[in-house]
Amino acid sequence: MxxxxxxxxxxxxxxxxxxxxxxxxxxxxxxxxxxxxxxxxxxxxxxxxxxxxxxxxxxxxxxxYNIAEVAIEGPISRDGGRRFPSGPGTTPTDDVVEQIESANEDSNVGGLLVKLNTPGGEVVPSDDIRRAVVEFDGPALAYTTDVCGSGGYWIASGCDELFAREASLVGSIGVIGSRVNAAELADRVGLEYERFAAGAYKDAGVPLREMEDDERVYLQGLIDDFYGQFVERVAEGRELSEEEVRATEARVYLGEEALELGLVDAIGTREDAEQRLAELLEIEPAVREFEPDRGMLDRVGGASRAVAYAFGAGVASVFGDADREIEIRL
Structure with a gap:
């Protein structure tokens, strides 16, 4: 040594x-x-x-080191909430996936430790991280501190074991979609929505007009499909029945109750999770936190793109975007 x-x-x-x-x-x-x-x-x-x-x-x-650690903290999104350079954000999803893949390719790494402190977020980014965890060649253990909900639990279901604290909030196995209804406000200020679209449901959920009943059924069907996928992944990863998963009703549970329901494997701290991983690998643990490999030019370029995106998003917000009026999150 x-x-x-x-x-x-x-x-x-x-x-x-x-x-x-x-x-x-x-x-x-x-x-x-x-x-x-x-x-x-x-x-x-x-x-x-x-x-x-x-x-x-x-x-x-x-x-x-012989164990890699990655952290998923804050809301889960593709860009990590860094559309505005000065705003708060979490690690972008692609960076987390890159970290896990780098750890998987590192011959020194035998196990993966995943820190989860997130209320959830976007559907596909959550699934991307889960897939990377599942494909990791070795035991992958997760632990949560304050909260492991929705998209965070989607990721946790791909880990071999999940540790939680007594006061951790765990669960929220559900999907939510939302839209702003500004039709009445538009009438008051004299705005009129004029439709130019090809396809019956292309502008479903546009806030400047009232939603039709068939559009509501269509959008609820999307939510139900996402929820079905969520339930299947949790049931498979946690070895629970789909009925048991649905019975949680998207509630959050404190650590002890989550343990009783089979949503977590043990009550413990990060050190407990690390020690459990060491036992599985039969090694003396030495952990290294993996970070995305980014050069100086890439960092500068990322900041420039963020500024350009912020400007573009500001302009787009004035004119609206029908394709993004319905926000679906875990």
Whole structure:
């Protein structure tokens, strides 16, 4: 263990020195204008990048972990709620999937630890994460802190075991769809909805007019279909009957009651889940939190795309979008 730590330290130091030397030549030694101050900053930034790269190399050469951990926190969505760069958000779904896939490809990783602290979110992003968990080649254990509801529980149903605290809120196995009915308001302000669409149900749920009975049946059918998929996945993953899952009526339960209903496997903390995973793998646990592999250009590009999206979303909100009037969430 000491030899591995020493090796990691040597690699890290060498990586920083090489990066700093390269940056000095590129940004300080070569320029002859008054950009030395900027050069110093670039040297520091490059040295930090070198440290990060060296750390990654050191992890591969001298691994100090055998369990990967990923976290799903906050509402689940494709972009992680980061449409506006300054707004709060959670880890984007594609990043979580990337983390799990990276852990699965890492020969040092034998097990997966999934932190769930989420009230749920979008249907397909939740299912994408669940699929990645199911495809992980090794035991995958989940634990929840405050809440594991809806989309979070959809993900948990793909794990081998789920740990919860006594005060954790678990369940909410249901689907909800919603729309704003602004027809009366539109009448008051003199707005009139004029339809140009091909297909009887293309504009079903548009808020500027009253919903027809057949449209309501159609949209409720979509919700029921999503709910049926949710029930099937939970029943399969938790080894419960579909009747038992439906009997929960989309309620949330405290940890102890969730345990009695078979919605969780044990009452415990993160450390308990980690120890259980170590027992299954017959190892001394060493956990590493996996993060998405993103370069500097990708990060800058992501911020630029977020700004562009925010501007576009602001413009689109003025004119409306009939395809997004009905919001369906777990």
């Amino acid at each position: 000491k030899a591995a730590a020493l090796g990691r330290g040597v690699i890290a130091i060498v990586g920083v020195l090489v990066a700093a030397a390269a940056a000095y030549v590129l940004f300080i030694a070569v320029p002859t204008t008054g950009v030395e101050l900027v050069g110093v900053l670039l040297v520091i930034a490059t040295a930090m990048a070198g440290l990060r790269m060296a750390g990654g190399i050191a992890d591969r050469v001298f691994p100090t």
